Amino acid sequence: MSTTSESAAAPSPFTPRILEAVRHYGTLGIFLVLVLVASLWSDAFLTERNLMNVVRQVASGAGIMAIGMLFVVLTRGIDLSVGSIAAVGSVLCAHLVAVQGYGVPMAILLVIVSGAACGVVTGFFVAYMRLPSFVISLAMMAIARGISLIISAGRPITMGSPGAPLVDFGSGFLFGIPQPAILMLAIYAVGGVVLAYTSFGRIVTAIGSNEEAVRLSGVPVERYVLSVYVISGALAAVAGIVAAGRTGIGTPQVGVGAELDVIAAVVIGGASLMGGRGGMFNTLLGALILGIITNIMNLAGVPGYHQNVYLGLIIILAMLIQFVTARSRR
């Protein structure tokens, strides 16, 4: 009997999970192959120190922003402003702490709120005016970058000498794991739960899957669409704080071009830009995959001009692995 009609006829607890697993293994497949190749390519790769580096780089790079981006992408949207909002976060954080003399918790709160505020603006136009997210978030990308330049007058703001609470955050460890990595994993855990076990997560997924159906079910779609941009903006601000903590300075140079990396992480993690499909764990894998690719090229000493070519080829190979793993399990 056909699996379709079988599962329809007799409740089979396996089918959806298998489907889950296929997608899952697609990304996991890439990840594992990549780790294998990397450890063969360079001895330095599988050292504890290096792995910690990679996780820390991902955490202060695309990692945290990818969480918010996944929510946006699930609704069929896109948020190009994340990198710029991270720059605002970084600069504003340093400005509040070093120039205005705010306490760190208060500064963090204000920064996250302002990131969320940027998200409110984008989200408002996308959700209530139904303007295309690509263009609106592109506009927000320009605006936020401008704001970060204006706040900082284009130069880095030193946040404080080593020993100050935030300044140590970026390089500090907790249970032997870099603090930014712990923060990132914690947010992924929360995001994963929200996505799978709350009405919010399911409705966001449903909106990308069939917005009309959700609207006809009496759900106030606009509010949900607005919120994913707010989440994305807030998390981008968090990423900015992490970046500031890591270098001890707030600078408007944070996150230039990051939007493409972040979206790539989400898509390599198996999410569809057409909405409705994507998972938290796979997104984390997607971000790690991208992080490993640049790391291994540096370790292996691929010459600069060729790094671009290698990067592209490795990404294509990685996607082919996904293709093959996913097909063979059909």
Add this chain to the structure above:
Amino acid sequence: MSTTSESAAAPSPFTPRILEAVRHYGTLGIFLVLVLVASLWSDAFLTERNLMNVVRQVASGAGIMAIGMLFVVLTRGIDLSVGSIAAVGSVLCAHLVAVQGYGVPMAILLVIVSGAACGVVTGFFVAYMRLPSFVISLAMMAIARGISLIISAGRPITMGSPGAPLVDFGSGFLFGIPQPAILMLAIYAVGGVVLAYTSFGRIVTAIGSNEEAVRLSGVPVERYVLSVYVISGALAAVAGIVAAGRTGIGTPQVGVGAELDVIAAVVIGGASLMGGRGGMFNTLLGALILGIITNIMNLAGVPGYHQNVYLGLIIILAMLIQFVTARSRR
């Protein structure tokens, strides 16, 4: 009753021609308002010299690439590699002419072929392996950038002294119009005819609306999907040649970050990233709108740090005009 539920009930309450017109007027509305504002804001705007500047800038910027991008976007794809392919085009053109000593027509032909070849690679993986265009074209973006750096060893290649045929192209005039602008308009005209009056254009549009239905009508969908990336790659190479002609050199720095501008032009022109919707004329308007925005900020002397903010705000305002014009015609 709210407009929201109105549009909810009727996904597409217009007959296509009316729909066409509304979208059309949306973009045209932005364009006209923008021209009006610009000419009030700065006396220099409506001078012949300045208008020619704007058209030339658009032609050697996002303008030509937006034509190929529109085809890609119509099929629901995205091509992030255009800027990098333009860099390959620029470098290769100079290399062939200045280093290898090819004649200009031959060099142009070879460059276009290699741009198309990049498109074949992207298109192959997208069409036949069904990998997401975002990631594959991102990979191609890295590869092409790397190739342009390798060919040029990272340095600009001088194509020839003023007076050489291509070198004068960028700054030359024909019938009082800058040559690159004439080239661009010609390609738009051809593109518009292909889109509206050939089965190719129709199938491309249909694929973006409902790929499965097109496949089940016996159309070899893969071939069409492949071809849009080939077109996009070839036109990106043409853009690279124009850029080389404009400056007299081929450089790997061409088109950095251009992909976002190009996509933005297409979307401001009313195309949907979800495929199936978009027109040639509106895309041209979209590209011109972006060109005018940066032009007027320079004319009006908006200070550098604030230009980003203004740019973002003007884009949002422009989209709101589209929103209003489109609604009021309902």
Add this chain to the structure above:
Amino acid sequence: AEDCKVGLTMPSLNAPYFAAQVAAVEKAAKDKGCEITTADSQNDFSKQINDVEDMIAKGIDILILNPRDQEALVPVANAATAAGVKVVVMDSTLNPKANAVTQVRSSNDENGRLVGDWIAKKMKGKPIKMLLLSGNQGNPGGLERRMGVIKGIVEGQLVNEGAVNLQILGQGWGDWSTDGGLKAAEDLFQAHPDANLVVGENDSMVLGAVQAAKAAGLEGILFAAAADGQREALEMIKEGSYGATGLNDPDLVGRTAFDIGYKAFKGELPEDFPKLYLTPADVIAQENVDKYHNPQSVF
């Protein structure tokens, strides 16, 4: 009251060095009562060409051009000159065939050489295992800087020791920023924990590398940059955790460029003014840092 219109176009505003330069030019222009328009090319030379074209259309008298690309900006610089604009090329290199009043910058090559010479002296008797932090691929200024440093080290070792003992273990790309330098250095230290010298093409990236070394627990590494003299770097030079950097004072370069342009506009510039004007080069190290350190500096 403004009798002159000035256009200033920068490769990017998104870097402290450029920010300082803009501030210097803007201040100098306002002091002379000029109206000034600043454009940010956002690292895109075609946008810079567009910006210059727009400025010509707007009717500027003086153009201070910090070119994003040494060749691509040549035609538009020529067009500006042809339209009667006094063009002064500032900071970055433009092909000398371009028709401009002059080019003003610090000497990448000479600064690099001085820093390299200083390193050779500092590390006399030790084999040098060097890591390079470069800005972005294809940047000619970066190339001049690193080649200058290498030249200086080689020449210095030859003079001091009669033999060259220099090994370049690896090159990383840091996009001129602290963050980028940090990331590149993390990976480089991982691959080459035995390095004893880090040289960057600007201070920002080396500041990131200092952090990376600290995080990796590496000690005994000498840090140096071929250029700039950023305030944070000078402070670290003062306390001894940073070796040396080349003198590339954005304020001086910016002011000088404007002054020359203004003189040309007023017709006060001598006919035979040289086509290249280099500000004095120097290596800033602990010995002389007080001469250059200004805690109030923008940069």
Add this chain to the structure above:
Amino acid sequence: MTELVSLSGIRKNYAGVQALKGVDFDLKAGEVHALIGENGAGKSTLMRVLGGETAPTSGTVRLYGRTVQFSGPRDATRRGISLIHQELALAPDLTVAENIFLGRLPRIINHRRLRKAASEILGRLGFAIDPAIQAGRLTVAHQQVVEIAKALSNNARIIVFDEPTAVLANSDAERLLAIIRELRAGGTGVVYISHRLNEVFELSDRITIMKDGAHVETRQTSAADVDEVIASMVGRRMSTLFPPRDGRAPGRVVVEVRNISRGQKVRDVSFSVRAGEVVGLGGLVGSGRTEVARLVFGADRMDAGTVELNGKPLHLSSPRKAVRARIGLVPEDRKEHGVILDSPIRINTTLAKMRSVARFGFLDVDKERRVAASLGAEMHLKAESVDAAVSSLSGGNQQKVALAKWFHADCDLLILDEPTRGVDVGAKGEIYTLINDLARAGKAVLVISSEHQELFGLCDRILVMAEGAVAGELTESEFTEQHLLTLAMTGSTRERDNASQ
């Protein structure tokens, strides 16, 4: 009986189209009020007004005795109105359970409890659909069931069923009717839209007939007569629905299918269709008929088996090859596979054979308009013009466009999967005539239908499938419900359980 709803003078204008021209309609508690009319008469539009999904251009909506203005579907849902849409509105990436409770998901979800609740509702409907499966992976019929479950889970006082049985097999439809009777007994008001008139007469208390956006008449069902109702629906008397079968002369074998298999869905299926012959493919939902059609059309790869067309073996690796070999398929899932909703009717009509209206790749749009218009006229297509987007058509008219595409393509073998889904009686007759004409012209036709009467009236013989295999063949003399069901159910006890629960 208390009056639940009273609509009066409802008008609705779309750009250029008057969909509703001042319609009155009312619904009482504890009654089933049938709403019937030709395709495009305005039934769904009227119900969308009631569901708060469309704002009427003018007219008043009274609910429980008070005039209301809905602010949106959410508002209507809160006031106890539930709509089951003609066009399925599920989120394909969500599970069945999540879809059923989409509007009322608890803040924190206990998936086990949710699935249990979903199972209960589905069980009440008599279906054992796995609530944990993604809705997009269900057959169209099962998606329809989920849609119904979704509406029932609301405990609404007013439920509108817009052609709920169009994709259901008779036995499944029966169970639905039983449930509706239960609802009625519980005091719920039900609006029932269907083109299956026997259901309407079996179930309803009152019948309202609409035509061209206007109310024609409302009667007590007990006082109504089928022929009269049809007459006032289509504006003429219909003698017979099915064209006479004579004039067909089955000739040589056009398609010979031998032992094709695909996984567990299709197992070792063989059959042939001759020129001038109409062969039916019957069976229960999920018996693999659609899969067989897709295999013969090259839409899916077969694991084993061969297909010969006119004596030559075909290598069916894509629909393109099938179309080139002059095979056509009108798919079951109209919205996903059949039409391009955003495109005009004319583009949809010529899509499978564009070269008929193109020269050197350039399209002759005027010719295309003529072609589409004449086919449309033959099928009584109700559309403003052939340039109108298919999405602006009523459900049944969309189906006609899906058919028109393949009538235009001029195939040797035409496979029709549920060809008259949602089509009104009048147009059904036209479509049957068109199918008959094809057979008369010597084409081979394979018809899949869950409406058994349709197979009986149309086919020369019927293959019955069960569990992915052909369970047997019925010849004209054996065309009875009983024969067909016996064959369809012998295949599997599981199927039988499923069908008779």
